[in-house]
Amino acid sequence: MKISLKILFFLISSVVASQTDANSVIGVPQVTNNTEMNSITGAQEGSMVYNVAQKGIYIFNGTNWVSTSGNNWLITGNNGTTSSNFLGTTNDVKMQIRSNNLPLLEFGRRQTLGLVQNFPDYTDNNQPLIHLNGNGNVAALQFAASGASFYRPMFFTTSNGSFRLKGSSGRTDLFEIGSAGPSNDGRMEFIIGDDGNEPIVFKRYDYRNGRFHTELFRVQGSNGSANAKPRFGININPQQVSLDPTYNDTSSSGYNVANSTLQVGGSVSTAILRTTSSISLNEDHHTVIITGAHNITLPGANSCAGRLYIIKNIAGSNRSISTYRTLSNGTSTTIFNNSVLWLQSDGASWQRIN
Template sequence: MNKLQYLIITTILYSFAGFAQLDANSAMGIPQVSNTTEMQNITGATEGSLVYNIAQKGIYVYNGTNWVSPSGSNWLISGNNGISSSNFLGTTNDVKMEIRSNNLPMLEFGRRETLNLYQNFPDYTDNDQPLVHLKGNGNTAALQFAASGASFYKPMFFTTTNGSFRLKGSSGRTDLFEIGSGGPSNDGRLEFIIGDDGAEPIIFKRYDYRNGKFHKELFRVQGSNNTANAKTRFGININTNEVPVDSEYDDSQSGYNIANSTLQVQGSVATAITRVTGSGNYTLSEDNHTLIMLSNRSLTLPTASSCTGRVYIIKNNSGSSLTISSYNNQNNSSSTSITNNNTVWLQSDGVVWQQINN
């Protein structure tokens, strides 16, 4: 006998037994009580007796000791009360659990293998990994957050039809930020976007727990001004003040420096330096900057058109003149040597290598 059959038969038996005084509001022959106190004061109830509790808007069954709600073992679409720590919404066997809307399985819960999400790639191979799968419509999905302070660009994680994954949201009420992947097959990229006027910065900070807990800026990338044609500026260590942690995340940017050039570094700069010994030809590459020539070796420069703007510093302490690829010296004449105990700075102008020091 199922629960429905049991309920119907018990109700019929109750109506014949005249278990309690029925008032004009009784329905389906089930006795009614006004509240839980009145229900608990009923005498003569036997196991399986039914009563309708008007205050609780529910049917209660007498289990021989107490009045209990049959809905206590079910989750109701109108909500539940009397829930204990042992109650849960889910499965007790190894099958996926779904939460649907418009009959779409928006959320799935289960092991990776149970959800058929195994892939032979690092971090996707643990079949026993517990997963919450935001499935959406099976092709794309999104997770949006409430942000009443944002005028536009409500924060959202979302996927795209080409398989990319992005985070987009509000910044400073009216601006936006976006972090995510993009690109066609085998041509992927990772993007960091800030907007929408020009000078909004992307800032990297470090946190320190001392001195009252503060942030210190490491570096920032931003536009030179609030125009569509703002130049890119990259500043390292240009704002060194200790700023108290902003619990509301709404500190103004006024008073912070924008880099004064495409790259501004307040501090030391290190470049590659190589001590060259041995014999035979030495070909310079993107791994070189400064060369200290300690033996007589011929030098080959890369084609000037392949690395416009690149700089090499070559100091000759080999004891004799060095042979090198052609460059234009201070007299704008072609030269193919560097004399002993001499240093030249060479920079590519995209056509030839130019000596730029005296």
């Protein structure tokens, strides 16, 4: 007499079901939890049950009930994993994590991922790499920030190949750092604002005396209007501020805005040299001491409006220089002996201003 496999499977399942006193689910006996499963007596090797609590099928190996998903990752999560379990590959192929069939995230060696380039830091074939692939053209990585009212923090790339970091500052304001610009005209940008005169502040950290920050310098607008002029202040807020782990430590209250386009709370150093021969001045020079039979050539005044030179003559005789305007608005080409000449370009001529 022939018995179909379907009937045979049903008969075996029914025997096990009678041991558990549970209902049959798709032909496999059902237990509600591990305790009920482990209390089964008389189970034969190869017997199967469905564990409702673990949402998986277990097979009896003659001694214990073993999950058939022990070597698989389940879409509903896994239980009983150990430090030796992992999600990934054991051979040299890329691993991908997808959504909507887009390989958003890729893992592998640089060569395996096809990302080796003949540029510094991109040439190591064996460099372990995590590649945020996105849609293959652009990608973004956003962070949770429930305290941000508007601009949730995000790393992202753009269609022109630029890379940026954008996010919230002080709950309602914005900061952005990144590259921009067309081909062969790239730039690096630092942006702060939204409204008002929010500063970009550079600080130093000190671990002594309770751990604190000290402001090095700041760049910000002169006021909160849309037409505010830029201000750059160095060492204008030297107070020590204790660290605040919430990063909500201080408001703008009590902090100075630079009182001019540039304010320096300390010394200023500029270039100075002693001549050893005749010299043509450029952007490397500021103060020049003429020590011998040396003459001075000035750059075109229209090439450096606002530039200032200080020239002192201790050569023992008058020396020659490019034409400049005197205090009476005449012209001269002489630097008199034992004198100091201050010259500044107005964009059209070199003007004596001392």
